[in-house]
Amino acid sequence: MLELSSRKVSGASQASAARIGVGGPVGSGKTALIERLIPVLRGRGVDLAVVTNDLVTKEDAERLRRSGLIDPARVLAVEAGACPHTVIREDPTLNMAAGDDLEASFPGLELIIFESGGDNLASTFSLDLVDWWMFVIDVAGGDDIPRKKGPGVLKSDLLVVNKTDLAPYVGVDLEGMLTEANAVRAGKPVLATNARRGEGVEAVADMICRAVLFHA
Amino acid sequence: MLHIDHVIGDRSEPAMHKRLHHLEHHGTVDVVTIPLADMARHRLRIVTPAGEDLAIALPRDEKLFDGAVLLIDDARAIVVRAEVERWLRLQPATIADAIELGYHAGNLHWRVRFDGECLLVALEGPADAYYARLEGLLADRTIETTIVTGDLAA
Numbered sequence: 001m002l003e004l005s006s007r008k009v010s011g012a013s014q015a016s017a018a019r020i021g022v023g024g025p026v027g028s029g030k031t032a033l034i035e036r037l038i039p040v041l042r043g044r045g046v047d048l049a050v051v052t053n054d055l056v057t058k059e060d061a062e063r064l065r066r067s068g069l070i071d072p073a074r075v076l077a078v079e080a081g082a083c084p085h086t087v088i089r090e091d092p093t094l095n096m097a098a099g100d101d102l103e104a105s106f107p108g109l110e111l112i113i114f115e116s117g118g119d120n121l122a123s124t125f126s127l128d129l130v131d132w133w134m135f136v137i138d139v140a141g142g143d144d145i146p147r148k149k150g151p152g153v154l155k156s157d158l159l160v161v162n163k164t165d166l167a168p169y170v171g172v173d174l175e176g177m178l179t180e181a182n183a184v185r186a187g188k189p190v191l192a193t194n195a196r197r198g199e200g201v202e203a204v205a206d207m208i209c210r211a212v213l214f215h216a
Numbered sequence: 217m218l219h220i221d222h223v224i225g226d227r228s229e230p231a232m233h234k235r236l237h238h239l240e241h242h243g244t245v246d247v248v249t250i251p252l253a254d255m256a257r258h259r260l261r262i263v264t265p266a267g268e269d270l271a272i273a274l275p276r277d278e279k280l281f282d283g284a285v286l287l288i289d290d291a292r293a294i295v296v297r298a299e300v301e302r303w304l305r306l307q308p309a310t311i312a313d314a315i316e317l318g319y320h321a322g323n324l325h326w327r328v329r330f331d332g333e334c335l336l337v338a339l340e341g342p343a344d345a346y347y348a349r350l351e352g353l354l355a356d357r358t359i360e361t362t363i364v365t366g367d368l369a370a
Contacts, residue, residue, distance in 0.1 A: 132260075
């Protein structure tokens with residue numbers, strides 16, 4: 001009797017798209033990072049879509065739709081109407097429905113990126129919504145952010161420290177900030193990026209591809 | 217890389233249990249322990265003790281569970297063991313303390329369960345981190361604290 005119920009493959013499952021979250025404080029560069037990730041991931045052949053979350057507008061969705069980086073129909077907006085974490089953690093139904101709509105509209109979709117509205121350091125994603133998530137902070141927010149050990153900093157699958165180019169102008173010791181970030185995360189990855197110039201973005205894409213798209 | 221796209225069954229099902237028992241005699245049941253923080257994921261990569269690189273991608277309506285059988289054939293099987301969940305059991309002595317404790321637990325977005333007059337908080341990190349958040353409350357109140365595992369917390 002032979003009942004092999006799984007199979008050896010090198011790519012992602014076609015059953016449903018992988019779903020990842022991008023969270024972090026207001027102005028840390030979440031949308032800018034996504035704008036850089038889109039061409040990098042598409043360049044690797046990843047079929048993707050985006051769901052943005054804003055408080056009472058569709059500002060981030062409109063920005064991505066206008067960017068020319070992605071078919072505007074592949075960008076959906078969720079208006080939280082309240083604290084952003086309520087729709088990515090407590091009750092992510094609106095975002096789950098948006099993800100389902102995108103999968104129905106674009107068969108073969110491999111990846112959906114959910115961008116949270118800007119929030120505080122306590123923000124986390126429900127694993128009912130996403131399979132993996134990153135938390136984006138920036139050097140201009142202060143080099144003490146990792147030491148404050150918020151759940152977003154500690155629990156995310158990847159911590160991104162963005163706007164590295166600003167460190168000298170805001171009196172931040174970038175190396176020390178990264179050392180502290182690595183210390184508080186106890187082995188979970190930390191990456192430094194300058195999304196404005198695209199620095200470090202390939203490494204972020206590598207992590208996404210390995211973690212949820214199962215590229216080698 | 218071995219791609220798993222659904223859970224085949226539950227090791228406690230009689231027919232599955234029998235097949236696994238047979239394979240256990242040959243030492244070919246690969247039991248992969250999945251950290252609690254990862255049990256709710258629909259997609260994850262994890263390497264089994266036998267060295268198999270698993271790429272798990274379950275349908276949205278399926279979840280991993282303790283005893284989930286991910287692969288079975290005549291030669292081997294791969295079974296999930298969920299890491300044992302630990303809970304901080306807090307027993308306040310007064311209603312006032314209970315109200316304040318409940319307020320803090322909600323404010324901190326802790327995952328909780330209730331057991332009579334006790335509040336159980338799921339430990340998703342070191343217990344000291346939880347004690348630190350309750351420092352002010354525990355310092356001058358009578359709140360009994362113990363750490364229990366999943367079975368005892370039920």
